[in-house]
Structures are given as structure tokens and as C-alpha cells.
Amino acid sequence: MWGSHAQTNVVIKGKVTSETGEFLEGATVGLKNENIGAITNASGEFVLQNVSLGRHTIRVSFLGYTIQEKSIDVSPTMNSINFVLLDNPEEIATVQLTGKSKIRSVNEQSYSVTSVSTKELQNSSTDAKEILDRVPGIRILQDGGLGSNLSFSLNGFQGNQVKFFLDGVPMDNYGASFNLSSIPVNSIKRIDVYKGVVPVWLGTDALGGAVNIITHQEHNFLDASYSYGSFNTNRISVNGAHTNEKTGFTFRGNLNYNYSDNDYEVLADITDANGNVLETTNVKRFHDRYRSITGKFSTGVLNKKYADQLLLEVIASGDDNQVQTGATMATVYGAVMQESKSFINSLKYKKKDLFADGLDVSLNTSYNIYNSRSIDTLTGVVYNWNGEQIPSNSQTNGEKGTPISNLKFDDKEFTNQFNIGYILNKDHSFSFNQAYQYFNREEFDSENPEKQAYFFPKSLYKNVLGLAYKYDYNSKWNTTIFGKAYFLKVNSSQQESENSEVYIKNSIHKNNYGYGLATSYFILPNLQLKASFEHTYRMPLPNEIFGDGLLVSPNDNLGSEQSDNFNFNVVYNFTVGANHYLDLKSTFVYRNAKDLIYESVSISSPETNFENLAEARTLGVEGNLNYNWKERFNLGINVTYQNITDQADQIYNDYSGYQPNFNKGARLPNTPYLFGNAIAGLTFKDVIYENTALNFNYYFNYVQEYYLGWAKYGNAANKETIPKQSSHSIELAYSLQNNKYNISIECRNLTDELLYDKYRLQKPGRAFYLKLRYSL
Structure with missing residues (x-):
């Protein structure tokens, strides 16, 4: 028996x-x-x-x-x-010390990845942009206040060299109204930041890394908040889900609304009709209102035999934006407008153990419609920073100094992302990804209906294939090797010659192949070494090639960029006694990029365009320390140093052809090279009433001075710079009934410092915010 x-x-x-x-x-x-x-x-x-x-x-x-x-x-x-x-709230401290939470599991991947939980930020007035700006190696450069254009920098790679995902789905063409500034913290569960080497399953042609924003996936919840602050800023967020556990039917959605007058003070030059500076003084921005609304809704079934997840999703968003400045504060507008709306329709499918144990499949398919309009129709006058109209002596040019325009873009995009993963046994697993994108733009300017360029097709086809193999030797060591193939086709037009009004058809075909490796080894259970390398490519995006119709000019011959990326990481965490927890991380970064796509800016011009830089190299190091005591006090400090230099021997221009590059070895201009953040927080339980919590947080940000132009030219005393700057922010939040009712107040830029970002565009000064939140 x-x-x-x-x-x-x-x-x-x-x-x-x-x-x-x-x-x-x-x-x-x-x-x-x-x-x-x-x-x-x-x-x-x-x-x-x-x-x-x-x-x-x-x-x-x-x-x-x-x-x-x-x-x-x-x-x-x-x-x-x-x-x-x-x-069991009393066990939370132990989770942070020894538990393999989702955050810790992501951070322990062999890739250089940082996963940030938003659990402690739900009562703040932050958004995705501000959360990411506190991650080591990341700087977010913004044109101004809420809703303004921003540029994302990760270990020296900027803008579109870093790809963004929402729950694993690319956000390439989600539209201006659905961006990092418009996604409030209450919609986010965590954010995963992959630095340099990007896993195959994300299916992208990112050059310098990827950011995956994970929204709340709970089956049943409700979270609603409202915040009001300086510059008449209003932000509303409602998130929720309801799931029938018996049938698996689920409905989930969120609604976000953002509004701000953005009428903060800036230090600006007041000019006369001849462009002479009359005085430099503090004035309020007067034409910078921003408002946007986004709704994201999905319905379907969960946990069925045929699907772990089968969802139909719709995202609808829109915004309108008064444009105050061009690429620099030397130009100010009083009537330029930009507005957009987008509709993203998606099908999401996921199933583990499909047909066989260990065979996992996921599919994300979407069809996106994006419409935008850029309006510059005011003639005869321009504005100065006092809001005064100055005669321009032109009845044909708008405020930008170019012919008046009322340009409309109709963009349509189809994307498909397909993943297959197969676990052969406990030691060997494989994964395959195919990511396809088709983009088509139609444009029409009612003020210039006969412009020849509008009659040529503007389309982009992109296909990325990836295959990876992972070997788990034991619980200490694992290695992943992978290969990727990139295929690009672009149809557009270009001027027959400089200053010509005649356009001809232009087509670009590019095929590239990349490869890489990521490995991880635990010397001790709490001491991990990670190394990763990738030879990768990034193909230009539609707006980089075709322009945005307002401040970005087209470049139809923009080429793909490539890079060799290497990361080495050391992660060490330990406890001292029962109450002290320390987490230490250090990363060495090496990047060698060719044909780097960068934004070319002139101090005197409001417009920019994207060009290829022959070769650039990044050497950098970042460090991160986190300390926690009894879930009552936490401290986080991170510092990043990145030396990004031009390494090209020769450069090319249309006038003289190839010539020696006198900037070789010089640090790239308008790029921060030394910066850091610090966060400190105190938590007090059962204050006044039971099941309450009082939280106090302090945030510090520092950026070292850096040059707007090339460092080799000119007298150091007369060079344009982004000055050294530091800022302080504080936040106080009170929660009742285990976070069911919450109220918080926040002061940003407490000491009212002059803060600058892109091309010395001034950011808001001291600002106050009040937030009310209900969570069920």
C-alpha cells in the first residue's frame, strides 16, 4: 500500500x-x-x-x-x-527587507534596470515626468510649465533614443495630449527603466534604453483625486476597475484632466520694434494656457481557459496649447496655437501555457488616429515680453517670421506586437518578438493650399524582429543572448535644390542587424553583479523626418543611428540589526554611437530640426543609496556623471563637403553632465486617530552648470550657459482609515530659484499645490 x-x-x-x-x-x-x-x-x-x-x-x-x-x-x-x-500592514517592513516583491524581481534582472514603485507617492501631485526625473541617470528637460514640450535624457541618450511603453505597448504615436506630463501618479503602479540594453520582449529599436509605465492591474478598485495649485493649475484623476470573479468579465478605465494658465514669472529681455533690449525684468507669461483630457477604457475577460487576458481598449485624448515661445526665450508669441486629438483602439491578448506547458503568447494590436493643427496666422505685428504688440511691417509672415500657416496633420498608424516565450526546462528558455509599425501622414495648410510638398506621400514602415535564448545555470547565475533585425522604409519628398519651391519624391530603405548579451551573478545572496552589451539601431520617428508643423522643420534624409552599449552594475543590500535596511547600487556606462540623431538649435531661430551627428561617445557612472529605518524614515540619494563627447574625425556640410572636425573630443553642448537628487521622508502612524498616517517628504535636485554651445569656441566668460542650479521641494500628507481618505499639500521650488532647462527656457518658480484623494 x-x-x-x-x-x-x-x-x-x-x-x-x-x-x-x-x-x-x-x-x-x-x-x-x-x-x-x-x-x-x-x-x-x-x-x-x-x-x-x-x-x-x-x-x-x-x-x-x-x-x-x-x-x-x-x-x-x-x-x-x-x-x-x-x-497584513505590520509585515510591510519585512517585505522591503527580504521579500521578492515585483519591484525587487525586476531590479534583479540581468539587464541594467531600475524599477520604481509609486506606492508611497499616491498622495502627491506628481506625474510620470516628475517620478522619472528622480531616477539615477535620468534628466527631463522641459520647455516650461505643465503641458510644455519635454526632452528625456537617459545616460546621455536623449528624446526618442529612449522608447516609451504603456503596459508593454509602444507609445510612439499616442499624441501630444497623452504624454509623461499628462499621466498622473494615481494611474501608475510602477515604472521600469531599462538603461542601454533593452529586452527582446519589448520589441523596439530603442538606442539608449526603454521606459515601461505599468498601470494598476487590480481586479477591483477605485481611486479618485483632485489637485489645485499655483498658476491656476487643476488636475483631476479617476481610476477604477470592476471584475466578476466568477465569469472573468472586467471593465477598467481612467479619466485624467489637466489645466494650467502657466502664467508664472520669468526673467526676460523687453525689446523695442528694432529688437533693442530696453530692460531685463520679471514679467508674467501671458500666452501659455494648457488643457488636456484623456480617457482610457478597456473591457474583456480574465483568467479563462482560452485567455489569461483578452481586452478591447480605447484611449481618447485631446489638448489645446497656447504657444508662448519658440526654441529659445529670444522669441515670444501672443497668438500661436497648437491643438491635437488622438484615438487609440487596441486589442490585447495574453495566454500562458497555450497548447503546451511553458508556451506563453501575447499580442498587442492597435490602430491609432492622431489629428493636430498648428496655427500661426497673425500678421502685421509681433509681441514682446510685456505682451505689447509691435508692428512687423509684414502682411504675409506670421509671428514665427515665416509665411502664415494653419497647418493640419492627419496621422494614421497601425502597430502590431507579437511575443512568444517557451520554457524548455528549468535551465533553458527562448523568446521571440515581432513589432510592426505602419505610419501615414496627410497634411494640408489652408493658408498655403498649393504648396507642392503637401501632395507627396509621407509614410513610414518599420519592422523589428528579435530572438533571445536564456540559460539559467543555477539560482546564482543566468545569461541571455539575443539578436535583432530592423527594417525601415520611408516615403517622403524633398526640395529639388535649396530655396527651391519644386519638390521631388524621396524614398529611404534601411536594413540593420543587432545583437547583445546580458548576464547576472550573485556573489552573495545580497550582492549581485550584472553586465550587458548590445549593438543596436534606432530608426528615426515620423516627427523627426517630417517635422511637427510648428517648431520642428523636416529632414527627409535623416538616417538611422547605431550604438554599442555596455553596462556594468553592482547591487548590494543588507540589514543592520532588525530595523536598518541599506540598498547600494553603482553603474558604469559606456556608449559609442554613430549617426546620432540630435536636435540642432540656433540661439537666433525659433525653429529646430533633427540632424545626424557622425559619432559620439558616453562614459559615465552613477551611484544610488537607499536607507530605510522601521518604515518610519527613508533616505534616497543618487548622483550621475556622464561625459558625452563628439568623436567624429570629419564632418560634412552642403557648402564645403567633408572637413576636419574641430570639435572632436569636446563635450556635447546643451547636455547636463553632472546632476543628482535626494529624497528624505518621515512617516508617523496613528496620528490623532487609529489607522491614520502622517507623511513628510523633502526633495532636492541639483544640476551642474553646462554650456549651451560648443565648449572649445569663444571666451569662457562670455559663453551662453545653463547655470548651476538646485531646488528644494516639500510635501505633507495625511491619510485616514488606512489610506481611504487623503489630503496633501506641496511646495515646489521652495526657495524660488531661477531654474532653466532646454536652451535656457525658464521653468516655474515657487508653487503650491493641494490634493484631495479617495481610495477604495
């Missing part, structure tokens, strides 16, 4: 979730007092192998939740059991 009992091989499967329906990845599931166990995957699923018949007790634990035990009678027909764990 004992012999047949021991030989019976019963497999028990199940799922572990929280009370809100969130999948708990990393939970420990085992037979009590027996040597059989498993760890749940990203979908909360576990498999117990070789379970004998008879009575057993299954024990499930996940730090931060109450341990649960169930006694069961195992029979040959039994194959599944599910667990719902209850939240």
Missing part, C-alpha cells in the same frame, strides 16, 4: 491573489512539513509536482500578507486550488 502511494504522481496547480484581485508574484507555496514547494509567477500561478495521495496541508506565505494554510485531501482527480491572501 505504501509503495503504490509513493509512486502516485499528482500535480496540483493554483493561483495566489490579494483581496483586490492583484496577482502575487513571488509567493511561497508548499506542503507543510514536506519537501515540496513552488514560487508563484507573474500571474500568481504555482505548480506543485509529485504530490502523494492523502491528506496534506498547503501553506502560502507572501511578505506583507497574512500566512494562509489549507488542509486538503489529495485524490487523482484533484488538480487545482486557489488562495486569496489578506493584507
